[in-house]
Amino acid sequence: MKSVDASTDTLLFEVNGTPTRSTGDLQTPLLWFLRDDLGLTGTKFGCGIAMCGACTVHLDGIAVRACQLPLAGLAGKSVTTIEGVARTRAGQAVQQAWVQLNVAQCGYCQSGQIMTATALLRENQAPTDADIDAAMNGNVCRCATYRRIKAAIHVAARALSEAGTSE
Amino acid sequence: MTVHIGRLCRIVARVLVVGATLAIALGTALALWPPGDEPAPPVSGAPARIHDPISRGAYLARAADCIACHSAPGGKPLAGGLPFTLPFGTLYSTNITPDKETGIGSWSDDDFVRAVREGVSPQHTLYPAMPYPSYTALARDDVLAIKAYLFSQQPVRAARTPNALAFPFNQRWVLPLWKLAFFRNRRMVIEEAAGVERNRGAYLANALGHCGECHTPRTVGYGLQDARALSGETAQGWRAGNITPDPWTGIGRWSDAQLTAYLSAGHAPGRSSASGPMAEVIEHSLQYLDADDIHALVVYLRSVTPVQTDPRLMVELKPQGATRSYDLLPARDTDLRTNSGARLFSSDCAGCHAWNGNGRQISYASLTGSSSVNDIYGRNVVQVILHGTRIRVGEAGAVMPGFANRYSDAEVVALTRFVLAHFGDKEGVVSEADVRGQRSDK
Numbered sequence: 001m002k003s004v005d006a007s008t009d010t011l012l013f014e015v016n017g018t019p020t021r022s023t024g025d026l027q028t029p030l031l032w033f034l035r036d037d038l039g040l041t042g043t044k045f046g047c048g049i050a051m052c053g054a055c056t057v058h059l060d061g062i063a064v065r066a067c068q069l070p071l072a073g074l075a076g077k078s079v080t081t082i083e084g085v086a087r088t089r090a091g092q093a094v095q096q097a098w099v100q101l102n103v104a105q106c107g108y109c110q111s112g113q114i115m116t117a118t119a120l121l122r123e124n125q126a127p128t129d130a131d132i133d134a135a136m137n138g139n140v141c142r143c144a145t146y147r148r149i150k151a152a153i154h155v156a157a158r159a160l161s162e163a164g165t166s167e
Numbered sequence: 168m169t170v171h172i173g174r175l176c177r178i179v180a181r182v183l184v185v186g187a188t189l190a191i192a193l194g195t196a197l198a199l200w201p202p203g204d205e206p207a208p209p210v211s212g213a214p215a216r217i218h219d220p221i222s223r224g225a226y227l228a229r230a231a232d233c234i235a236c237h238s239a240p241g242g243k244p245l246a247g248g249l250p251f252t253l254p255f256g257t258l259y260s261t262n263i264t265p266d267k268e269t270g271i272g273s274w275s276d277d278d279f280v281r282a283v284r285e286g287v288s289p290q291h292t293l294y295p296a297m298p299y300p301s302y303t304a305l306a307r308d309d310v311l312a313i314k315a316y317l318f319s320q321q322p323v324r325a326a327r328t329p330n331a332l333a334f335p336f337n338q339r340w341v342l343p344l345w346k347l348a349f350f351r352n353r354r355m356v357i358e359e360a361a362g363v364e365r366n367r368g369a370y371l372a373n374a375l376g377h378c379g380e381c382h383t384p385r386t387v388g389y390g391l392q393d394a395r396a397l398s399g400e401t402a403q404g405w406r407a408g409n410i411t412p413d414p415w416t417g418i419g420r421w422s423d424a425q426l427t428a429y430l431s432a433g434h435a436p437g438r439s440s441a442s443g444p445m446a447e448v449i450e451h452s453l454q455y456l457d458a459d460d461i462h463a464l465v466v467y468l469r470s471v472t473p474v475q476t477d478p479r480l481m482v483e484l485k486p487q488g489a490t491r492s493y494d495l496l497p498a499r500d501t502d503l504r505t506n507s508g509a510r511l512f513s514s515d516c517a518g519c520h521a522w523n524g525n526g527r528q529i530s531y532a533s534l535t536g537s538s539s540v541n542d543i544y545g546r547n548v549v550q551v552i553l554h555g556t557r558i559r560v561g562e563a564g565a566v567m568p569g570f571a572n573r574y575s576d577a578e579v580v581a582l583t584r585f586v587l588a589h590f591g592d593k594e595g596v597v598s599e600a601d602v603r604g605q606r607s608d609k
Contacts, residue, residue, distance in 0.1 A: 025562075026562070027562045027563055027564075049566070049568055050518045050519045050528070050529075051515060051518055051568070053518060059528070062494050062527070063494065063495060064527055064528040065518055065519070065527070065528055066528075068519065068528050068529055069528040069529075070563065072563065073528065116495065119494070119495055120495050120496065123493045123494070123495050123496050124493075124496055127496075130502070130503060130504070131496055133503050133513065134495075134496060134497050134501065134503055134509075134513050134517075134522070135495040135496050135513075137503075137510070137513035137514040137517070138513065138514060138515075138517050138518040
């Protein structure tokens with residue numbers, strides 16, 4: 001994909017598989033663009049300094065904090081948000097496990113939790129408790145649903161491995 | 168026996184007197200030595216593309232980074248008041264706006280040139296916190312261009328903050344003696360054989376940019392050790408690195424592209440990011456230099472005498488921990504239950520820095536290859552953990568928050584040791600006492 005259309009000074013990238021363009025200030029954090037311009041409000045604003053994880057999205061499959069990612073860093077890349085994560089097998093498995101175990105309490109941090117959990121399962125299909133702690137420690141939950149988050153990640157990992165062997 | 172001791176004392180006294188006389192005579196002779204020819208363009212001066220005299224002065228003032236020290240947070244630019252915390256008290260920078268009473272509005276050209284190049288204002292001798300030992304190399308035309316720029320700015324009425332120095336450092340009459348020992352009134356010596364570019368780079372680095380004021384080690388008497396020029400020094404808690412071309416402990420193995428990126432934007436891919444005072448230098452000064460001038464700086468830095476410093480600080484580009492980690496997952500042998508530094512990293516740092524140190528969404532946050540995470544004393548790592556750091560280049564910027572109010576000394580030590588081990592393969596020697604000391608080094 002062409003990343004910058006010099007003739008119109010437009011930045012081109014993908015959000016959930018849809019080609020997207022921005023002609024605004026390239027220093028705007030992705031989070032603002034997602035919520036205000038695209039109306040994708042599933043990604044939440046928490047701390048604004050990349051320390052709580054509520055705004056986690058995927059950039060070319062890697063979990064990043066949208067509040068600290070300027071649009072300038074997106075040229076030609078592909079963004080996945082909570083609205084689009086179920087299109088991947090891992091994302092679908094994680095969301096199903098979340099529903100199955102009723103993980104969410106107030107729910108504010110959960111889209112970020114799901115995005116990080118999905119990225120984790122891409123790095124490691126069978127994470128241990130220690131792996132989950134290391135990967136998820138930067139995603140804060142004020143309701144302290146951590147134990148259910150951990151359980152759900154194990155459920156999703158099992159579902160993925162069973163689906164993998166039955167295929 | 169007493170006779171012998173008496174005679175010995177007399178001999179010693181005589182030797183001391185003769186020695187002191189010779190030292191003062193030598194110092195005076197050196198001080199009176201002619202200052203040399205004025206450097207001339209294109210070695211000195213603003214780039215030829217800038218014609219307007221005020222704009223030329225503005226470019227030179229930026230290259231000399233006047234604004235960083237002569238402005239206080241929350242204060243008006245150039246109105247002074249920035250504190251310099253030194254071991255023996257606090258100095259405050261002065262108002263260099265053209266206000267006639269509280270600034271420099273009543274200074275003549277000669278007054279200004281003398282203050283900048285010789286450290287003598289119409290009132291008194293200046294403390295060498297004002298880098299006149301570097302600025303002395305400047306061309307008079309350039310100093311006057313800077314003056315013209317300063318005088319084109321809005322005068323600000325802001326009385327100076329009195330210095331708070333302990334005796335005997337508060338005695339200004341000592342300063343001329345200090346100058347006799349450590350200061351030479353000398354213009355930059357042009358080395359014709361080295362070519363214009365290298366000379367221009369030397370002028371930018373040594374005269375305008377005064378790099379050596381932070382990067383050259385100082386003697387006990389606060390003089391600069393010229394023999395080890397640019398090989399690194401610590402000031403106000405921050406470590407200014409070895410920027411000589413030594414391949415192991417300096418910048419010898421940085422590519423031209425890395426040096427250029429670092430100098431113009433504060434981040435070298437695969438190497439360091441500027442933090443603390445160096446981030447300010449990039450923000451206020453270096454980002455505004457023309458590409459040709461940045462290149463001249465690179466050429467010059469590559470040409471200085473390489474100085475090898477502590478080999479234990481050698482940068483490891485492929486550290487075991489980070490290299491075996493992913494974005495979200497640390498290397499297998501990283502145990503969060505037993506390693507409290509790793510645990511802190513997982514909760515507060517990994518969101519930006521990532522376990523593999525790639526900086527995730529912020530290039531400035533990359534850690535692998537940075538000289539700071541390879542410094543076994545962890546000086547800059549402790550500084551940024553405690554006080555944070557920020558940089559603004561063009562429209563872009565990055566901010567790291569400080570954790571001084573959240574972390575105990577022991578936690579800072581644990582986190583620093585983990586960062587040094589994981590991203591630099593280094594065994595840190597930082598202690599809680601070091602951290603306590605650095606808490607006041609902002």
